[in-house]
Amino acid sequence: MTSKSNHLPAATTMHTTMLQWLGISIRGVMRTRHGAIGLVLLVLLALVAMAAPSIATFGPFEQTASSLAPPGAEHYFGTDNVGRDIFSMVIYGTRASLAIGFGAAFAALIIGGTIGILAGYFGGWVESVLMRVTELFQTLPVILFVLLAVALFGSSFWLLIAAVTLAIWPVEARLIYGQYLKLRNREFVAAARVIDLSTTHIVLREILPNAIQPVIVQVALDASVAILIEAGLGFLGLSDPNMVSWGQLLFTAQDYMSQAWWMSVFPGAAICLAIIAFNLFADGLNEASDSRRKGTQVGLER
Amino acid sequence: MDTTENIPVRDMGAEFAAPAEAALLLDVRNLKVHLRTSDAVVRAVDGVDFQVAPGECVGIVGESGSGKSTLARAVSRLMAQVQFAELSGTADFNGADTLTMSTQALRNLRRKSGFSMIFQDPLGYLNPTMRVGRQIREALSPGHYAMPELERIHALLREVGLRDVEHVARRFPHELSGGMRQRIMIAMALASEPLLLFADEPTTALDATVQLQVLETLHRLHLERRMAMVIITHDLGVVAALCDRVYVMRGGKVVESANTIELFDAPRHPYSARLIELTRRSRPATQGTP
Amino acid sequence: MLRFTLLRILHAVPLLIAVILVIFLMQQMIPGDPVQAMVGDFPVPQAFRDAIELRYRLNDPLYVRIWSYFANLAQGDFGFSYHSQRPVLELILERAPRTILLASAGFAVAIPLGMVIGVLTGTTRRAGVDQAWTTTTLVLYAVPTFWLGQLMVLLFAVKLNWFPTQGMGPLLSQAKGLDWMLERLYYMALPVGAFAVHEAMRVARIMRASVIDTLGQGYVVTARAKGLRRNTIIWRHILRNSSLPLVTIAGYAFGAALGGAVLLETVFTWPGLGLLMIEAIRTSDNMTVMGVVIFSALAVIIMNFVVDVLYALIDPRIRHGR
Numbered sequence: 057m058t059s060k061s062n063h064l065p066a067a068t069t070m071h072t073t074m075l076q077w078l079g080i081s082i083r084g085v086m087r088t089r090h091g092a093i094g095l096v097l098l099v100l101l102a103l104v105a106m107a108a109p110s111i112a113t114f115g116p117f118e119q120t121a122s123s124l125a126p127p128g129a130e131h132y133f134g135t136d137n138v139g140r141d142i143f144s145m146v147i148y149g150t151r152a153s154l155a156i157g158f159g160a161a162f163a164a165l166i167i168g169g170t171i172g173i174l175a176g177y178f179g180g181w182v183e184s185v186l187m188r189v190t191e192l193f194q195t196l197p198v199i200l201f202v203l204l205a206v207a208l209f210g211s212s213f214w215l216l217i218a219a220v221t222l223a224i225w226p227v228e229a230r231l232i233y234g235q236y237l238k239l240r241n242r243e244f245v246a247a248a249r250v251i252d253l254s255t256t257h258i259v260l261r262e263i264l265p266n267a268i269q270p271v272i273v274q275v276a277l278d279a280s281v282a283i284l285i286e287a288g289l290g291f292l293g294l295s296d297p298n299m300v301s302w303g304q305l306l307f308t309a310q311d312y313m314s315q316a317w318w319m320s321v322f323p324g325a326a327i328c329l330a331i332i333a334f335n336l337f338a339d340g341l342n343e344a345s346d347s348r349r350k351g352t353q354v355g356l357e358r
Numbered sequence: 359m360d361t362t363e364n365i366p367v368r369d370m371g372a373e374f375a376a377p378a379e380a381a382l383l384l385d386v387r388n389l390k391v392h393l394r395t396s397d398a399v400v401r402a403v404d405g406v407d408f409q410v411a412p413g414e415c416v417g418i419v420g421e422s423g424s425g426k427s428t429l430a431r432a433v434s435r436l437m438a439q440v441q442f443a444e445l446s447g448t449a450d451f452n453g454a455d456t457l458t459m460s461t462q463a464l465r466n467l468r469r470k471s472g473f474s475m476i477f478q479d480p481l482g483y484l485n486p487t488m489r490v491g492r493q494i495r496e497a498l499s500p501g502h503y504a505m506p507e508l509e510r511i512h513a514l515l516r517e518v519g520l521r522d523v524e525h526v527a528r529r530f531p532h533e534l535s536g537g538m539r540q541r542i543m544i545a546m547a548l549a550s551e552p553l554l555l556f557a558d559e560p561t562t563a564l565d566a567t568v569q570l571q572v573l574e575t576l577h578r579l580h581l582e583r584r585m586a587m588v589i590i591t592h593d594l595g596v597v598a599a600l601c602d603r604v605y606v607m608r609g610g611k612v613v614e615s616a617n618t619i620e621l622f623d624a625p626r627h628p629y630s631a632r633l634i635e636l637t638r639r640s641r642p643a644t645q646g647t648p
Numbered sequence: 649m650l651r652f653t654l655l656r657i658l659h660a661v662p663l664l665i666a667v668i669l670v671i672f673l674m675q676q677m678i679p680g681d682p683v684q685a686m687v688g689d690f691p692v693p694q695a696f697r698d699a700i701e702l703r704y705r706l707n708d709p710l711y712v713r714i715w716s717y718f719a720n721l722a723q724g725d726f727g728f729s730y731h732s733q734r735p736v737l738e739l740i741l742e743r744a745p746r747t748i749l750l751a752s753a754g755f756a757v758a759i760p761l762g763m764v765i766g767v768l769t770g771t772t773r774r775a776g777v778d779q780a781w782t783t784t785t786l787v788l789y790a791v792p793t794f795w796l797g798q799l800m801v802l803l804f805a806v807k808l809n810w811f812p813t814q815g816m817g818p819l820l821s822q823a824k825g826l827d828w829m830l831e832r833l834y835y836m837a838l839p840v841g842a843f844a845v846h847e848a849m850r851v852a853r854i855m856r857a858s859v860i861d862t863l864g865q866g867y868v869v870t871a872r873a874k875g876l877r878r879n880t881i882i883w884r885h886i887l888r889n890s891s892l893p894l895v896t897i898a899g900y901a902f903g904a905a906l907g908g909a910v911l912l913e914t915v916f917t918w919p920g921l922g923l924l925m926i927e928a929i930r931t932s933d934n935m936t937v938m939g940v941v942i943f944s945a946l947a948v949i950i951m952n953f954v955v956d957v958l959y960a961l962i963d964p965r966i967r968h969g970r
Contacts, residue, residue: 090783192663195899197948199907200925200941204671207929207937208678284792288911291794292926306795310915313798313813314806321802324795331790339786355773356863356878356886357438436869468875475873483866486965487888497874530964546874 081269084344091340097333105150112144116300124316134318136308142318146326148300153283153330156213160220160282161275167221168228169271175229176236187233194226202285206294213296216289220282231274235267269345273338280334287327302327382450383554383586384410384433384473389447391425391432399443402428404610406447410554415580415587417601417618419594419633425610426590430556432457434475435464451554470499474547478559480539484531490542491527497549514545517582519575537568541575548579554586555579561596573599594637598622606630656956660949665718667945671938672717676710678934687730689931726942727935731928736939739924744943746816747913747920749832751905753840758847759894765848766855767890771863771882782856789849793908797842797915804838811838814917839916843908847901854897858890865889888962895959899952906944 085091104111113132114120120131120139127134133142175186202219209215289295290303297304302323309319391403403425410416418426431437433449433456449456451473456464467473474497477483485493494511503510508527515523518541531539540560547555560576561569577600580587589600597604597618604621606614606629614627625631683692683700692700700706706713720726726736769781805813816835817823823831862868863886871881910922917923921940928936960966 090786192666195663195903195948195952196667197903197906197944199904199910200944203910203925203929204674204937204941207932208674208934280790287792288794291911292914292929294929306798309798313801317802317806320795320798324792324798327795328791331792332787335786335790354439354775354778356771356868356882357773357872434873436873438869439863465875465877468873477866477870479866483870485867485871485885485889487963488885496871496876532965543870546870550875 081341081344085337085340088340088343090336091344094333094336094338094340097329098337101150101154101330101333104147105154108147108151112141112147114141114144116140116145116148118144124312126316127318133322134316136305136316136319137312142305142322145300145305146302146323149302149305149323149326150330152213152296152299152301153286153327156217156220156286157279157283157330157334159217160224160286161279163217163221164225164228164278164282165232165271165275168225168230169232171225172229172232172234173236175233176240186229190226190229190233193222194230198223199285199288202289203292203294206289211289211294211296213299216286216296219289220285223285224278224281228271228274228278231271235271239264239267266345269341273341276334276338276341280331280338283327283330283334381411382409383412383414383452384408384588385448385450386429386433387448387450389429389432389449390444391428391437392442392444394441394443401610403432406607406610406612408605408612410586410588412553413584413586414603415589415601417589417591417597417604418607419591419597419604420607421592421633423609424607426607427558429607430475430558430588430590434468434473434556436475468550470501470550472550472552473554473556474550474552475556475558476540476543476547476560478562480536480543480563481531483543484539486531489528489530490534494527494542494546494549497546499550510549511545514548515542517548517579518542518545519571520545535568536564537572540564540568540572544572544575544579548583548585552585554588556588556590558590559592560589562591562593576600594622594634606633652960653957656953660953664946664949667949668718668721668942669714671941671945672714675934675938686727686935689731689933721942726939729928729933729936731931731933731936736936739936740921740939740943743919743921743924744947746918747906747909747922750836750839750843750912750918750920751902751909753836754843754847754905755901757840757844759851761844762848762851763855763887763891763894765852767859767882767887769852770856770859770890771886781852785849785852785856788845789853791846793842793846794911794915796845797839797912800838800842801915811835814915816918839912839918842915843905843912846908847905850897850901851894854893855890858893859886862886862890892959892963895955895962898958899948899955902951902955903944903948906948 082095085095113130118140120135120141122131122135123137123139125131125135125139131141131143133146135141136145171186171190175183202223205219205222206215211219286295286301287303287306290301291306291310293304293307295301295304305323306320306327309316309323312319386406386408389403389406389408390401393400393402406425406429408416408418408429418429420426428437432445433451435456445457447457451467454463456467484490491508491511494514495507498507498510505513511527512523515526520526520538520541526534526538526542531542534542540563544560557576561572564572573596576587576589579585580600587600589596591597601618603615603617605612606621606627608629614621614625614630616626621630622634625634683697683706686700708716724737726740728734729736729739732739765781765785769778769785772778801813804811812835817831867885867889868881871885876885906921909920910925912918913920913922914926921944925937925940928934928940
C-alpha cells in the first residue's frame with residue numbers, strides 16, 4: 057500500500073495541487089484564441105480599475121467649463137452636458153463595473169452553491185422544494201423583479217449587488233447541484249472509506265478540478281451578465297449615484313443623442329469590452345477543457 | 359456435437375475458396391484506411407483484399423477494433439467526421455472505384471441498384487421525429503413504377519416480415535420494438551433495390567429470440583432477391599447462419615479467408631480457431647444434449 | 649395529448665400563486681408609510697387616507713390582506729394608479745399590445761435568421777468560416793441591446809435620417825389600414841433591428857451547438873447511405889431535430905425579452921409595458937409597478953405552458969411520455 061513517505065500533511069498537498077492545477081488551466085486557456093484574448097482583456101480591465109486615479113485625466117465627477125465638447129486633445133472622449141470628462145468617467149467606471157460584476161457573480165456562487173449542495177445533500181422533499189424555487193426564479197422575467205427590488209428598496213452599492221445576484225443565482229444553483237450529484241455518485245466516495253487518506257487526495261486531484269471547471273466558466277458568464285444588468289440599471293437611472301457607472305453615462309447620453317454622440321459611444325464600448333472579455337474567457341476555458349478530438353473534420357460531408 | 363447446432367448452417371453447392379474473377383460485384387484491393395487522431399495515427403484497415411461475387415453472402419468477422427466496420431464504411435464512403443492520414447487502394451463496385459468516384463455517381467449507386475447498409479443500432483439510426491413510412495419513402499429508388507409509392511412502401515414492409523403494414527408505416531421509431539425497427543432499417547435498405555447489402559452487426563443489439571427471426575429474414579431476402587450481402591459481425595454464429603464465405607480480420611488485416619464450412623472444420627489461423635472456440639463457449643445449448 | 653396539457657396547467661397554477669405571494673410580501677417590506685408607498689408621489693390628504701386604508705384593509709391582519717389581494721386580482725383589480733388616475737389593469741392592457749408587437753416582430757426576424765446561421769455554421773466544412781462566425785456571434789451577442797439601440801439611432805436616425813429617432817408614430821397620425829401598417833413598420837424598424845440582432849445571435853449559438861450534436865447521430869449516416877442530397881439532409885433531417893433545444897429556451901427567451909423591452913422602450917420611447925414600468929418607478933407608483941410585474945409573470949407562465957405544448961407537438965417522443 058502507501059509507504060509512510062507519501063503521507064504529506066493534507067493541507068500542503070492540497071495547496072500544491074491547486075496551484076499546479078491553476079497553472080495548467082491558465083496555460084490551457086491561453087492556448088485557445090478566445091481564451092487568450094479574453095484573459096488579456098480581463099487583466100487589462102483589472103489594471104485599469106486599480107490604477108484609475110493615475111490614468112484618468114480628471115476627477116470622476118469633476119465639472120469643467122467646456123460642456124458637450126467633442127473628443128479632442130484635452131478630452132479624449134469628449135465631455136458631457138456639465139463638462140465632465142468622459143474618458144475619466146469611463147476609466148473610473150471600470151471599478152464599479154468590475155466590483156459589481158465579480159461581487160454579484162461570487163454572491164450567486166455562494167448562494168446558488170449553498171442551495172445546490174443542500175438540495176443534493178438532503179434529497180427528498182428538501183431537494184424538490186429547493187429545485188422548484190430555483191426553477192421559479194429562472195423562468196420568470198427576473199429583470200423585472202430586480203427593477204421592482206431596486207424601485208422599492210433603493211440602489212446603494214450593496215443593494216445593487218443583492219439585486220443583481222437575485223437575477224443570476226438560479227443557474228449557479230442548478231449547476232452546482234448537478235456537479236454535486238455527479239461527485240456523490242462516483243465510486244471513489246465509497247472507496248475512500250476503504251482506502252486510506254493519501255490515495256483520496258490523489259483521486260481528489262483528478263476529479264475535483266474537473267468538477268470545478270464548469271463552475272468557473274459559469275462564474276465568468278455570471279460576471280458578464282451582472283455587468284450587463286448593472287449597466288441596464290444605470291441606464292434607467294437606478295444605479296448608485298455616488299459611483300460612476302457606465303450605464304449611468306448612457307442614461308445621461310440619452311437626452312443628448314443628436315448633439316453628442318461621444319457620450320453614448322465610448323461608455324457603451326466599455327460595457328461591450330467588459331462583457332466580451334468575460335465571455336471570451338469563459339469560452340476559452342470551455343474549449344481548453346473540452347479536449348475536442350483534434351482529428352475531427354467539422355461539418356457535414358457532401 | 360458442437361453448440362452451433364441451433365443455427366441453420368449454410369448449404370454450399372459449389373466450392374468457394376474465392377469467387378471467379380470475371381463476375382465480381384465488389385473487388386477491394388489493398389485498402390488502407392489510416393485515421394488521424396489528436397495524438398496518433400490509427401491503422402484501422404491496413405492493406406485488405408476482399409471480394410464479393412454477385413448474389414453471394416460474405417461475412418467479415420473480428421473483435422471490436424479489428425477494422426471490420428471501418429472496412430465497410432470506407433468502401434461505401436459513409437465514414438463520418440474523421441481526418442484521414444491515408445486512404446488508398448481500390449474498391450471496384452461493378453467496375454467503378456467507389457473511393458474515387460464523384461459524389462454524384464456515388465449518390466446514384468446509393469439511390470438505385472447499388473449498395474445499401476443497415477446498422478447495429480436501429481433506434482439511433484432512424485430519425486426519431488419522422489414516421490418510418492416516410493423514411494422508407496425517402497429511400498425508394500427513383501423512376502417510373504407500376505405501383506404508387508405508398509404501395510411500394512407497404513410491399514417492402516411486408517417483404518421484411520411485418521404485418522399490419524398500414525399501421526406500422528405511420529409509426530415513429532420509438533413506438534416500435536427493437537426487432538421491428540431493425541426490419542424497418544432493412545426495408546429502407548431494400549428500397550433502392552441494391553445489388554449489395556452491408557449489414558453492420560445487424561443482430562447484436564437485439565434480444566436472443568428476435569435475433570434468430572431477423573437472421574431468418576435476412577437469409578430469405580438474400581435468396582429471394584439474389585442480393586449479395588456483406589455481414590459484419592463478431593458473432594460466428596451469425597456467420598454460420600448466413601454466409602457462404604468468411605474473412606477473419608484482426609488489427610486491420612485479414613488473417614484468414616475461407617468458405618464457412620472449411621473455416622469451422624479446420625481453421626488455418628490460430629486467431630480464427632480462438633474465435634470459433636469463444637463463440638461455441640458463449641452459446642449455451644438451448645435444447646438437446648450438450 | 650389532452651392529459652399532457654392538463655398536467656402542465658396544474659403545474660403552472662401554484663407557480664403563479666407563489667409569484668404573487670412573493671410580490672405582495674415584497675410590498676409589505678417597503679420602508680415608510682404604507683399608504684404613501686401605495687400611492688406614490690401623490691399627495692394624500694387625511695380624508696383619502698382613511699378611504700384607502702379601508703379599501704385595501706391596511707389595518708387588518710396579514711392573512712386577510714393576502715386573501716383580499718388575491719381576490720382583487722382574480723376580479724381584475726390590479727390596483728389604481730394615482731399618478732395616471734386610471735386602474736392599473738387598464739393601463740397595462742393598453743400598453744401591453746405594443747410591447748408584444750415589438751417583441752413578436754423581433755422574434756419573427758431573429759428566429760429564422762438565427763436558425764439559418766446556426767445550421768450553416770454547424771454544417772459547414774470550412775473550419776475558417778465556422779471560426780469567423782463563432783467569433784462574430786459571440787461579439788454581437790455581447791453588445792448590450794440598449795446601447796446597440798442608441799448606436800442605431802445615432803447612425804440611422806440622427807446621422808442618416810432614414811428612420812425616426814423615437815416613438816411609435818407621429819403625434820397626430822391619421823393613417824389607416826395599409827398606411828397605418830407601413831407607418832408602424834417605419835417606426836418599428838430600429839427597435840426591432842436592435843432587438844433582433846441580439847436574439848438572432850442567441851438563437852444562432854444554440855442552434856449551432858445543437859446541429860453539431862445532431863451531426864453525430866446515427867440517422868444522419870442513414871440519410872447519407874440512402875443517397876439523399878446534402879441540402880435535403882440539412883434542411884429536412886438536421887434542422888428539425890436540432891430545433892428542440894430552441895423550443896426549450898423559448899420560454900426563457902420570452903421572459904428575457906420582456907425584461908429587455910424595458911430598456912429598449914426607454915431608448916426609443918416606445919410607449920409599451922416597459923416604458924410604463926419605468927414611468928411608474930420614477931413616480932413611485934408602486935401599484936403599477938407591482939401590477940406590471942404580476943402581469944408579466946402571468947404572461948411568462950402562460951408562454952412557458954404554450955412552449956411545453958409546442959415541444960410535445962414537435963417531438964413525438966415527449967407526447968407519448970418517454
